[in-house]
Amino acid sequence: MAGVEPRPGVAKPDPILRASGVRRSFGGLTAVDVGHLEVQRGTITALIGPNGAGKSTLFNLLTGFDRVDAGEWSFEGRRLNGMPGHKVARNGMVRTFQLTKALTRMTVLDNMLLAAQGQMGERFFGSFLRWQWAGQEQDNVRRAMELLERFKLDTKKDDIAGSLSGGQRKLLEMARSLMVNPSMVMLDEPMAGVNPALVQSLLGHITALRDEGMTVLFVEHDMDVIMGISDWIVVLAQGQVIAEGRPDDIRSNEQVIDAYLGAHHDEPGSGGESADAGNSGDDGTAAGQEEGR
Numbered sequence: 001m002a003g004v005e006p007r008p009g010v011a012k013p014d015p016i017l018r019a020s021g022v023r024r025s026f027g028g029l030t031a032v033d034v035g036h037l038e039v040q041r042g043t044i045t046a047l048i049g050p051n052g053a054g055k056s057t058l059f060n061l062l063t064g065f066d067r068v069d070a071g072e073w074s075f076e077g078r079r080l081n082g083m084p085g086h087k088v089a090r091n092g093m094v095r096t097f098q099l100t101k102a103l104t105r106m107t108v109l110d111n112m113l114l115a116a117q118g119q120m121g122e123r124f125f126g127s128f129l130r131w132q133w134a135g136q137e138q139d140n141v142r143r144a145m146e147l148l149e150r151f152k153l154d155t156k157k158d159d160i161a162g163s164l165s166g167g168q169r170k171l172l173e174m175a176r177s178l179m180v181n182p183s184m185v186m187l188d189e190p191m192a193g194v195n196p197a198l199v200q201s202l203l204g205h206i207t208a209l210r211d212e213g214m215t216v217l218f219v220e221h222d223m224d225v226i227m228g229i230s231d232w233i234v235v236l237a238q239g240q241v242i243a244e245g246r247p248d249d250i251r252s253n254e255q256v257i258d259a260y261l262g263a264h265h266d267e268p269g270s271g272g273e274s275a276d277a278g279n280s281g282d283d284g285t286a287a288g289q290e291e292g293r
């Protein structure tokens, strides 16, 4: 990334993901309107922005979990427009999801085995899928156990996922995403609901993935995490990319500071003194119940 200019839409030397003219509106509100965006292969790229900036919507669009009004994007040179989420995942671009109610009722190992099906959704789970797996099951179990060991969840394989702490759930979400052998993982608020004691461990896992050649794109609100771990940062505000750059470029970017302060303008007591959107760890998961390991 040396020599890449810090400006919105800048071309990268070896982009794994390219998006152009991606737009999505809800009624009269334009949630996403991205002119051009490239994600460099093998980097940790953070997608940040104030509440309501369009980060989740952009994630959903790129991964096939929502439909664009306009625009196109490609991953590894292959057009993804109109491809459903499970096919996008099979093409190597996979996203994490917070564990749904149905998933929290399954064991940790079943969560992993279901993920091997490539984000088809838990409604497909059950005797039918189990029957269909017959041949692949051994390979999948082997891979699942390797990943559970890596994320230090192997001793929990028979526990119900809902019994895991907030941090362990995040580890499971990450482990699940790796079941399809992706080349890019998109992490949705990997630190939300995680006890500070486990944050370093999670950060270690994310940088290890990058060091093994994986591309990581993540949405996060915690500025210390973002500035500490990111190779590149993309800032969204009101659906548009308003800035891109290395952490030092973004830290001092006035447009970015204005966007955060503007977003906080009407919130009582916000004071606008910080560029942190300030809502990390508030997703109502098992924060404060970390056991660590």
Ligand SMILES: Nc1ncnc2c1ncn2[C@@H]1O[C@H](COP(=O)(O)OP(=O)(O)OP(=O)(O)O)[C@@H](O)[C@H]1O
Pocket (backbone or CB within 6 Å): 026, 029, 030, 031, 049, 050, 051, 052, 053, 054, 055, 056, 057, 058
């Ligand atoms: N399904 C939907 N129907 C209507 N409006 C929506 C829908 N999804 C998102 N929006 C609106 O689109 C805008 C962008 O929302 P989005 O959730 O993508 O922002 P975000 O940057 O992820 O915010 P946060 O940091 O709070 O999660 C918001 O104004 C939101 O209210």
